[in-house]
Amino acid sequence: MAITVTQPQRNNISGSRITAFLDVQLDNSYPSGGYALNLNSYVNNIDTISIHVVPDDGAFGAINESLVVEYQPAAAVADRKLKCFGKTLAVVDDQTTPVAASAVGALTQVDATTDLSGVRIQITITGRR
Secondary structure, three states: OOOEEEOOOOOEEEOOEEEEEEEEEOOOOOOOOOEEOOHHHOOOEEEEEEEEEOOOOOOOHHHHHHOEEEEEOOOOOOOOEEEEEEEOOOEOOOOOOEOOHHHHOOEEEOOOOOOOOOOEEEEEEEEEO
16 A cells, blocks of 8 residues: 545645645555655745644554654655654553653654554645745
């Protein structure tokens, strides 16, 4: 499977500035090294990228709360990638309350083949036409 990218609304254009809004639904098998995603196909000259992991109260709630997503443009890596990072979570003595992630484990890239199908990300891209 692959990620699904949709545009929930039209691009906002003001003079030479353009803002694009994307919804990204992740899949059930995270690829080693991240998801290929070229944001330049939505905004040619990117100035800023805002990434927001949408909260989820369902089965993926704990994953969403500890997930950090970053976008690496081609200047940083060979291919443009959307990478997901998480922290190891542990539980306290009652075995039900998560401990603060930073106290338990370091931020590391999600393992290949991890199921992230319940994770939705909103991306806002601002730049010039």
